[in-house]
Amino acid sequence: MDFSVLLKSLENSSLASSLRSSLYFFPFLEAIHVMALGMVFGTILVVDLRALGFASKNRSFIRISSELLPITWGAFAVSALTGSLMFITNARVYAHNTSFQIKMLLLLLAGLNMAVFHLTAGRTTAKWDRAPSAPGIGRVTAAVSVGVWIAVIFAGRVIGFTTTGAQAKEAPPPTINFDDFLSGTPGDSAPAPSAGQTKRAPVDQR
Amino acid sequence: MNSFAVWLSTTFPSVFLQTHEAWAIPIVQSLHITGIGIAVGSALMITLRVLGWAGTDQTLQENRMRFGPWLTGALCLLLASGLLLILAEPVRELITISFWLKMFCVAAMVLIFNAYQASVRKHGSHWEQTLLKRRSVRLAAVLTFILWGCIIILGRLIAYDHIWGHLSPATKA
Numbered sequence: 001m002d003f004s005v006l007l008k009s010l011e012n013s014s015l016a017s018s019l020r021s022s023l024y025f026f027p028f029l030e031a032i033h034v035m036a037l038g039m040v041f042g043t044i045l046v047v048d049l050r051a052l053g054f055a056s057k058n059r060s061f062i063r064i065s066s067e068l069l070p071i072t073w074g075a076f077a078v079s080a081l082t083g084s085l086m087f088i089t090n091a092r093v094y095a096h097n098t099s100f101q102i103k104m105l106l107l108l109l110a111g112l113n114m115a116v117f118h119l120t121a122g123r124t125t126a127k128w129d130r131a132p133s134a135p136g137i138g139r140v141t142a143a144v145s146v147g148v149w150i151a152v153i154f155a156g157r158v159i160g161f162t163t164t165g166a167q168a169k170e171a172p173p174p175t176i177n178f179d180d181f182l183s184g185t186p187g188d189s190a191p192a193p194s195a196g197q198t199k200r201a202p203v204d205q206r
Numbered sequence: 207m208n209s210f211a212v213w214l215s216t217t218f219p220s221v222f223l224q225t226h227e228a229w230a231i232p233i234v235q236s237l238h239i240t241g242i243g244i245a246v247g248s249a250l251m252i253t254l255r256v257l258g259w260a261g262t263d264q265t266l267q268e269n270r271m272r273f274g275p276w277l278t279g280a281l282c283l284l285l286a287s288g289l290l291l292i293l294a295e296p297v298r299e300l301i302t303i304s305f306w307l308k309m310f311c312v313a314a315m316v317l318i319f320n321a322y323q324a325s326v327r328k329h330g331s332h333w334e335q336t337l338l339k340r341r342s343v344r345l346a347a348v349l350t351f352i353l354w355g356c357i358i359i360l361g362r363l364i365a366y367d368h369i370w371g372h373l374s375p376a377t378k379a
Contacts, residue, residue, distance in 0.1 A: 035358040039246055039250065045247055067259075157232050
Protein backbone atom coordinates (compact mmCIF):
# COMPACT_ATOMS: atom_id res chain seq x y z
CA MET A 1 0.00 0.00 0.00
CA ASP A 2 1.22 3.50 -0.83
CA PHE A 3 2.53 5.20 2.34
CA SER A 4 0.54 8.40 1.80
CA VAL A 5 -2.66 6.37 1.29
CA LEU A 6 -1.95 4.51 4.52
CA LEU A 7 -1.41 7.80 6.37
CA LYS A 8 -4.64 9.22 4.98
CA SER A 9 -6.62 6.11 5.90
CA LEU A 10 -5.22 6.28 9.44
CA GLU A 11 -6.26 9.92 9.67
CA ASN A 12 -9.74 9.14 8.31
CA SER A 13 -10.34 6.19 10.64
CA SER A 14 -13.24 6.52 13.06
CA LEU A 15 -10.80 6.33 16.01
CA ALA A 16 -8.76 9.27 14.68
CA SER A 17 -11.96 11.23 13.99
CA SER A 18 -13.22 10.76 17.54
CA LEU A 19 -9.83 11.70 19.01
CA ARG A 20 -9.72 14.83 16.83
CA SER A 21 -13.22 16.01 17.57
CA SER A 22 -12.91 15.65 21.35
CA LEU A 23 -11.71 18.54 23.49
CA TYR A 24 -10.32 16.13 26.06
CA PHE A 25 -8.68 13.11 24.39
CA PHE A 26 -5.64 14.81 22.85
CA PRO A 27 -4.64 16.81 25.96
CA PHE A 28 -4.87 13.71 28.17
CA LEU A 29 -3.04 11.55 25.63
CA GLU A 30 -0.23 14.09 25.53
CA ALA A 31 -0.12 14.42 29.32
CA ILE A 32 0.07 10.62 29.77
CA HIS A 33 2.70 10.48 26.99
CA VAL A 34 4.90 12.99 28.87
CA MET A 35 4.43 11.08 32.15
CA ALA A 36 5.34 7.74 30.52
CA LEU A 37 8.35 9.26 28.74
CA GLY A 38 9.50 10.75 32.05
CA MET A 39 9.32 7.27 33.62
CA VAL A 40 11.23 5.74 30.68
CA PHE A 41 13.98 8.35 30.91
CA GLY A 42 14.11 8.38 34.72
CA THR A 43 14.47 4.59 35.05
CA ILE A 44 16.96 4.28 32.17
CA LEU A 45 19.04 7.06 33.74
CA VAL A 46 19.33 5.11 37.02
CA VAL A 47 20.62 2.03 35.14
CA ASP A 48 22.94 4.06 32.87
CA LEU A 49 24.46 6.03 35.76
CA ARG A 50 25.21 2.71 37.48
CA ALA A 51 26.88 1.37 34.31
CA LEU A 52 28.87 4.60 33.97
CA GLY A 53 30.03 4.34 37.57
CA PHE A 54 28.54 7.71 38.54
CA ALA A 55 26.06 6.38 41.12
CA SER A 56 25.12 3.21 43.05
CA LYS A 57 28.69 1.95 42.42
CA ASN A 58 28.53 -0.58 45.25
CA ARG A 59 25.24 -2.13 44.11
CA SER A 60 24.70 -5.09 41.79
CA PHE A 61 24.12 -3.94 38.20
CA ILE A 62 22.10 -7.09 37.45
CA ARG A 63 19.83 -6.41 40.41
CA ILE A 64 19.25 -2.73 39.53
CA SER A 65 18.53 -3.48 35.86
CA SER A 66 16.28 -6.47 36.57
CA GLU A 67 14.27 -4.43 39.10
CA LEU A 68 13.85 -1.43 36.81
CA LEU A 69 13.71 -2.65 33.23
CA PRO A 70 10.17 -4.16 33.52
CA ILE A 71 8.99 -0.68 34.63
CA THR A 72 10.92 0.92 31.74
CA TRP A 73 9.29 -1.41 29.21
CA GLY A 74 5.83 -0.89 30.72
CA ALA A 75 6.26 2.89 30.55
CA PHE A 76 7.64 2.60 27.00
CA ALA A 77 4.54 0.61 25.95
CA VAL A 78 2.26 3.34 27.37
CA SER A 79 4.38 5.98 25.66
CA ALA A 80 4.24 4.16 22.31
CA LEU A 81 0.48 3.63 22.55
CA THR A 82 -0.30 7.26 23.43
CA GLY A 83 2.21 8.45 20.81
CA SER A 84 0.58 6.30 18.13
CA LEU A 85 -2.88 7.59 19.03
CA MET A 86 -1.64 11.19 18.80
CA PHE A 87 0.04 10.37 15.48
CA ILE A 88 -3.14 9.11 13.77
CA THR A 89 -5.01 12.34 14.57
CA ASN A 90 -2.87 14.19 12.03
CA ALA A 91 -0.78 11.42 10.45
CA ARG A 92 0.26 13.19 7.24
CA VAL A 93 1.45 16.32 9.06
CA TYR A 94 3.43 14.35 11.67
CA ALA A 95 4.94 11.97 9.09
CA HIS A 96 6.33 14.90 7.11
CA ASN A 97 7.50 16.85 10.17
CA THR A 98 11.31 16.94 10.47
CA SER A 99 11.32 16.84 14.30
CA PHE A 100 9.02 13.82 14.26
CA GLN A 101 11.30 12.05 11.77
CA ILE A 102 14.35 12.90 13.91
CA LYS A 103 12.57 11.58 17.00
CA MET A 104 11.78 8.28 15.23
CA LEU A 105 15.43 7.98 14.10
CA LEU A 106 16.59 8.65 17.66
CA LEU A 107 14.27 5.91 18.95
CA LEU A 108 15.77 3.56 16.37
CA LEU A 109 19.24 4.61 17.51
CA ALA A 110 18.26 3.94 21.14
CA GLY A 111 17.15 0.44 20.11
CA LEU A 112 20.36 -0.22 18.18
CA ASN A 113 22.44 1.09 21.09
CA MET A 114 20.59 -1.28 23.43
CA ALA A 115 21.32 -4.15 21.02
CA VAL A 116 25.03 -3.24 20.98
CA PHE A 117 25.06 -3.28 24.81
CA HIS A 118 23.37 -6.70 24.95
CA LEU A 119 25.76 -8.15 22.37
CA THR A 120 28.86 -6.81 24.15
CA ALA A 121 29.02 -5.79 27.84
CA GLY A 122 25.54 -7.24 28.45
CA ARG A 123 26.90 -10.75 27.79
CA THR A 124 29.41 -10.52 30.63
CA THR A 125 27.39 -8.74 33.34
CA ALA A 126 28.14 -11.56 35.80
CA LYS A 127 31.86 -10.65 35.55
CA TRP A 128 31.48 -6.92 36.28
CA ASP A 129 28.21 -6.97 38.25
CA ARG A 130 29.90 -5.66 41.41
CA ALA A 131 32.60 -3.59 39.68
CA PRO A 132 32.30 0.20 40.08
CA SER A 133 31.41 0.57 36.38
CA ALA A 134 30.76 -1.40 33.20
CA PRO A 135 33.66 -2.24 30.85
CA GLY A 136 34.56 0.33 28.12
CA ILE A 137 31.90 -0.50 25.53
CA GLY A 138 29.25 -0.73 28.28
CA ARG A 139 30.13 2.78 29.44
CA VAL A 140 30.00 4.08 25.87
CA THR A 141 26.52 2.59 25.27
CA ALA A 142 25.32 3.97 28.63
CA ALA A 143 26.56 7.48 27.74
CA VAL A 144 24.99 7.23 24.27
CA SER A 145 21.73 6.06 25.87
CA VAL A 146 21.56 9.10 28.20
CA GLY A 147 22.32 11.47 25.31
CA VAL A 148 19.85 9.85 22.91
CA TRP A 149 16.97 9.87 25.41
CA ILE A 150 17.55 13.55 26.24
CA ALA A 151 17.55 14.21 22.47
CA VAL A 152 14.26 12.23 22.17
CA ILE A 153 12.72 14.58 24.76
CA PHE A 154 13.95 17.66 22.87
CA ALA A 155 12.82 16.40 19.44
CA GLY A 156 9.46 15.38 20.86
CA ARG A 157 8.86 18.81 22.36
CA VAL A 158 9.79 20.59 19.15
CA ILE A 159 7.10 18.58 17.28
CA GLY A 160 4.46 20.51 19.23
CA PHE A 161 5.94 23.82 18.09
CA THR A 162 6.23 22.90 14.42
CA THR A 163 2.86 21.22 13.87
CA THR A 164 0.44 23.39 15.88
CA GLY A 165 -2.38 24.51 13.64
CA ALA A 166 -0.94 22.60 10.67
CA GLN A 167 -3.42 20.60 8.67
CA ALA A 168 -2.58 17.94 6.12
CA LYS A 169 -2.49 19.41 2.64
CA GLU A 170 -4.43 17.71 -0.12
CA ALA A 171 -2.32 16.73 -3.11
CA PRO A 172 -3.02 19.00 -6.10
CA PRO A 173 -5.47 17.55 -8.62
CA PRO A 174 -3.67 15.52 -11.30
CA THR A 175 -5.16 17.46 -14.20
CA ILE A 176 -5.40 21.23 -14.50
CA ASN A 177 -8.47 22.83 -16.00
CA PHE A 178 -7.13 25.91 -17.82
CA ASP A 179 -10.64 27.36 -17.91
CA ASP A 180 -10.23 28.06 -14.17
CA PHE A 181 -7.32 30.40 -14.88
CA LEU A 182 -9.19 32.14 -17.68
CA SER A 183 -12.42 32.57 -15.70
CA GLY A 184 -10.62 34.62 -13.01
CA THR A 185 -12.35 32.80 -10.15
CA PRO A 186 -9.56 30.75 -8.60
CA GLY A 187 -11.65 30.07 -5.48
CA ASP A 188 -13.89 27.84 -7.57
CA SER A 189 -11.05 25.38 -8.09
CA ALA A 190 -10.30 24.92 -4.38
CA PRO A 191 -10.54 21.24 -3.47
CA ALA A 192 -13.58 20.28 -1.45
CA PRO A 193 -12.97 18.81 2.01
CA SER A 194 -12.27 15.13 1.66
CA ALA A 195 -14.74 12.55 2.94
CA GLY A 196 -14.04 11.47 6.49
CA GLN A 197 -12.47 14.78 7.53
CA THR A 198 -14.03 15.83 10.79
CA LYS A 199 -14.13 19.13 12.59
CA ARG A 200 -10.94 19.53 14.65
CA ALA A 201 -11.02 20.53 18.28
CA PRO A 202 -8.74 23.49 19.00
CA VAL A 203 -5.28 22.07 19.65
CA ASP A 204 -2.40 24.04 21.17
CA GLN A 205 0.32 21.36 21.72
CA ARG A 206 2.90 23.99 22.68
CA MET B 207 -3.22 38.36 38.70
CA ASN B 208 -4.22 39.46 35.20
CA SER B 209 -2.54 42.85 35.60
CA PHE B 210 0.54 41.24 37.22
CA ALA B 211 0.85 38.80 34.30
CA VAL B 212 0.48 41.64 31.80
CA TRP B 213 3.09 43.72 33.68
CA LEU B 214 5.46 40.74 33.83
CA SER B 215 5.15 40.29 30.08
CA THR B 216 6.51 43.83 29.58
CA THR B 217 9.67 43.31 31.67
CA PHE B 218 13.05 42.91 29.93
CA PRO B 219 13.64 39.17 30.56
CA SER B 220 10.10 38.38 29.42
CA VAL B 221 10.42 40.51 26.28
CA PHE B 222 13.79 38.86 25.55
CA LEU B 223 12.28 35.37 25.82
CA GLN B 224 9.24 36.41 23.75
CA THR B 225 11.55 37.83 21.06
CA HIS B 226 13.47 34.54 20.92
CA GLU B 227 10.48 32.27 21.58
CA ALA B 228 11.05 30.14 18.47
CA TRP B 229 14.05 28.42 20.08
CA ALA B 230 13.95 29.60 23.71
CA ILE B 231 10.60 28.09 24.71
CA PRO B 232 11.13 24.62 23.17
CA ILE B 233 14.60 24.41 24.80
CA VAL B 234 13.36 25.48 28.23
CA GLN B 235 10.32 23.17 28.00
CA SER B 236 12.60 20.27 27.02
CA LEU B 237 14.88 21.00 29.99
CA HIS B 238 11.76 21.08 32.17
CA ILE B 239 10.68 17.63 30.92
CA THR B 240 14.24 16.29 31.38
CA GLY B 241 14.03 17.53 34.99
CA ILE B 242 10.68 15.78 35.35
CA GLY B 243 12.26 12.53 34.13
CA ILE B 244 15.07 12.78 36.72
CA ALA B 245 12.63 13.74 39.49
CA VAL B 246 10.07 11.05 38.71
CA GLY B 247 12.81 8.40 38.35
CA SER B 248 14.23 9.34 41.77
CA ALA B 249 10.77 9.54 43.36
CA LEU B 250 9.97 6.11 41.91
CA MET B 251 13.14 4.59 43.43
CA ILE B 252 12.30 6.04 46.86
CA THR B 253 8.68 4.84 46.60
CA LEU B 254 9.68 1.32 45.50
CA ARG B 255 12.14 1.09 48.42
CA VAL B 256 9.50 2.22 50.94
CA LEU B 257 7.10 -0.38 49.52
CA GLY B 258 9.86 -3.03 49.63
CA TRP B 259 9.44 -3.78 45.90
CA ALA B 260 12.97 -2.75 44.83
CA GLY B 261 16.31 -1.68 46.30
CA THR B 262 15.87 -3.76 49.45
CA ASP B 263 19.63 -4.45 49.44
CA GLN B 264 19.97 -0.84 50.62
CA THR B 265 18.81 0.63 53.92
CA LEU B 266 16.24 3.42 53.74
CA GLN B 267 19.02 5.81 54.75
CA GLU B 268 21.27 4.66 51.88
CA ASN B 269 18.34 4.93 49.46
CA ARG B 270 17.62 8.48 50.67
CA MET B 271 21.28 9.45 50.30
CA ARG B 272 21.40 8.01 46.77
CA PHE B 273 18.17 9.51 45.38
CA GLY B 274 17.39 12.46 47.69
CA PRO B 275 20.06 14.77 46.23
CA TRP B 276 19.03 13.86 42.65
CA LEU B 277 15.40 14.65 43.46
CA THR B 278 16.44 17.94 45.09
CA GLY B 279 18.64 18.80 42.08
CA ALA B 280 15.82 17.95 39.67
CA LEU B 281 13.44 20.17 41.68
CA CYS B 282 15.95 23.04 41.36
CA LEU B 283 16.13 22.48 37.58
CA LEU B 284 12.31 22.38 37.45
CA LEU B 285 12.05 25.58 39.48
CA ALA B 286 14.58 27.43 37.28
CA SER B 287 13.10 26.25 33.96
CA GLY B 288 9.56 26.75 35.31
CA LEU B 289 10.33 30.37 36.23
CA LEU B 290 11.72 30.95 32.73
CA LEU B 291 8.55 29.47 31.22
CA ILE B 292 6.41 31.81 33.35
CA LEU B 293 8.58 34.76 32.26
CA ALA B 294 8.31 33.72 28.62
CA GLU B 295 4.52 33.44 28.63
CA PRO B 296 3.14 35.02 31.84
CA VAL B 297 -0.48 35.28 30.74
CA ARG B 298 -0.59 31.76 29.29
CA GLU B 299 0.89 30.26 32.49
CA LEU B 300 -0.54 32.33 35.32
CA ILE B 301 -4.10 32.73 34.04
CA THR B 302 -4.88 29.01 34.04
CA ILE B 303 -6.45 26.73 36.62
CA SER B 304 -4.09 23.88 35.59
CA PHE B 305 -1.05 25.96 36.61
CA TRP B 306 -2.39 26.77 40.08
CA LEU B 307 -3.58 23.22 40.71
CA LYS B 308 -0.09 22.07 39.68
CA MET B 309 1.54 24.55 42.06
CA PHE B 310 -0.69 23.28 44.90
CA CYS B 311 0.39 19.68 44.15
CA VAL B 312 4.08 20.74 43.89
CA ALA B 313 3.90 22.51 47.27
CA ALA B 314 2.30 19.44 48.87
CA MET B 315 4.90 17.14 47.29
CA VAL B 316 7.87 19.31 48.40
CA LEU B 317 6.53 19.38 51.98
CA ILE B 318 6.05 15.59 52.02
CA PHE B 319 9.50 14.97 50.47
CA ASN B 320 11.28 17.24 52.96
CA ALA B 321 9.39 15.80 55.93
CA TYR B 322 10.25 12.26 54.74
CA GLN B 323 13.94 13.13 54.27
CA ALA B 324 14.19 14.78 57.70
CA SER B 325 12.38 11.92 59.41
CA VAL B 326 14.49 9.15 57.79
CA ARG B 327 17.67 11.10 58.59
CA LYS B 328 16.74 11.28 62.30
CA HIS B 329 14.78 8.08 62.84
CA GLY B 330 16.14 5.65 60.22
CA SER B 331 15.93 2.57 62.43
CA HIS B 332 12.37 3.38 63.57
CA TRP B 333 11.38 3.60 59.91
CA GLU B 334 13.02 0.26 59.10
CA GLN B 335 11.63 -1.60 62.12
CA THR B 336 8.16 -0.13 62.53
CA LEU B 337 6.94 2.47 60.07
CA LEU B 338 7.64 0.52 56.84
CA LYS B 339 5.32 -2.24 58.06
CA ARG B 340 2.38 0.14 58.50
CA ARG B 341 -0.23 0.06 55.75
CA SER B 342 -0.85 3.79 56.19
CA VAL B 343 2.82 4.57 55.44
CA ARG B 344 2.80 2.36 52.34
CA LEU B 345 -0.46 3.97 51.20
CA ALA B 346 1.07 7.44 51.74
CA ALA B 347 4.06 6.40 49.57
CA VAL B 348 1.73 5.32 46.74
CA LEU B 349 -0.37 8.50 47.05
CA THR B 350 2.77 10.68 46.98
CA PHE B 351 3.88 8.99 43.77
CA ILE B 352 0.38 9.51 42.30
CA LEU B 353 0.84 13.18 43.21
CA TRP B 354 3.81 13.20 40.80
CA GLY B 355 1.47 11.88 38.10
CA CYS B 356 -0.99 14.71 38.85
CA ILE B 357 1.84 17.30 38.68
CA ILE B 358 2.96 16.06 35.26
CA ILE B 359 -0.56 15.82 33.84
CA LEU B 360 -1.54 19.27 35.15
CA GLY B 361 1.71 20.71 33.78
CA ARG B 362 0.87 19.56 30.27
CA LEU B 363 -2.77 20.66 30.65
CA ILE B 364 -1.62 24.29 31.06
CA ALA B 365 -1.55 24.30 27.24
CA TYR B 366 -5.15 23.02 27.15
CA ASP B 367 -6.84 24.93 29.96
CA HIS B 368 -10.07 25.06 27.94
CA ILE B 369 -10.81 21.51 29.15
CA TRP B 370 -11.87 23.00 32.52
CA GLY B 371 -14.68 24.90 30.80
CA HIS B 372 -16.03 27.86 32.75
CA LEU B 373 -13.72 27.04 35.70
CA SER B 374 -10.75 28.16 33.62
CA PRO B 375 -9.88 31.85 34.00
CA ALA B 376 -8.32 31.61 30.52
CA THR B 377 -11.79 31.29 29.00
CA LYS B 378 -12.83 34.57 30.66
CA ALA B 379 -9.62 36.48 29.91
